[in-house]
Amino acid sequence: MKIAVIYKSKYGTTKNYAQWIAEELNAELYEKKEFNSKKFKEYDCVVLGGGMYAGAILGSDLIKKIHCKNLIFFTVGLADPMTTDYSTHIEKIFPKAIPENTKIFHFRGGIDYEKLNFVHKKMMGMLQKFVGKKENPSDEEKLFLSTYSGKVDFTDKISINPLIEYVKTLA
Numbered sequence: 001m002k003i004a005v006i007y008k009s010k011y012g013t014t015k016n017y018a019q020w021i022a023e024e025l026n027a028e029l030y031e032k033k034e035f036n037s038k039k040f041k042e043y044d045c046v047v048l049g050g051g052m053y054a055g056a057i058l059g060s061d062l063i064k065k066i067h068c069k070n071l072i073f074f075t076v077g078l079a080d081p082m083t084t085d086y087s088t089h090i091e092k093i094f095p096k097a098i099p100e101n102t103k104i105f106h107f108r109g110g111i112d113y114e115k116l117n118f119v120h121k122k123m124m125g126m127l128q129k130f131v132g133k134k135e136n137p138s139d140e141e142k143l144f145l146s147t148y149s150g151k152v153d154f155t156d157k158i159s160i161n162p163l164i165e166y167v168k169t170l171a
Contacts, residue, residue: 001171003027004040006066007049008059011116013109013155014051014076020157021047021074024164032059037067045070045170047163051109052077052089053120060093070170072163074105078154080140081106105163110153124148 005027007018015031022029027047040046046068050059052075060073075086086106116124128148131141 001044002042003045003047003167004030004043005047005049006030006032006035006040006059006062008032008051009049009076010051010053010058011112013153014049014058016155017074017076017107017160018047018049020160021049021163024160025167032062035062035065037065040066040068043068045072045167047072047074047167049074049076051075052079053123057089057093069101070167071102072105072167073102074107074163076107076109078109078111078144078152080108080154081159083140103166105160105166107159108154108156110151110155111147112151113149114151 003025005018005022005025007014007029008031009015009018018029021027025047032050046066048059048062048066048071050057052058057075075089077084084106086104090104111124113121113124128145131137131145134141137145
């Protein structure tokens with residue numbers, strides 16, 4: 001099976017996951033800017049990944065442009081995928097329905113506040129103020145507050161295993 005992994009990464013964690021996935025699947029790796037719809041028609045499976053920022057997912061616009069037998073989409077964000085409901089974000093990307101040949105996975109990323117651009121720093125600052133005012137913050141929100149303005153890395157190569165196993169069932 002011919003597989004391509006395409007990613008859009010702003011700060012690097014999505015790129016890390018894409019590299020790990022490509023290595024495990026012996027797939028070709030591409031940045032989103034290298035996308036050419038004609039080129040990707042030759043693949044049996046395309047794995048597309050993007051970072052989550054304020055409800056938007058980088059690279060998700062390619063979903064409508066990729067025409068292949070199997071499409072796997074993965075997101076990377078700060079929230080813990082084991083405790084986070086991503087349905088609202090997914091409904092924004094797929095307002096009607098998830099395309100039939102698409103499977104979605106979520107991975108946990110990281111953040112280094114020193115590397116954030118101005119807009120992202122302001123957004124995180126507003127979130128910190130909002131969460132800081134809550135009387136009963138969730139465990140996830142407490143973790144956010146405790147790591148705010150620092151550097152955290154939740155990336156975990158083992159977390160890609162369900163995606164890898166899924167792709168192997170397609171062969």
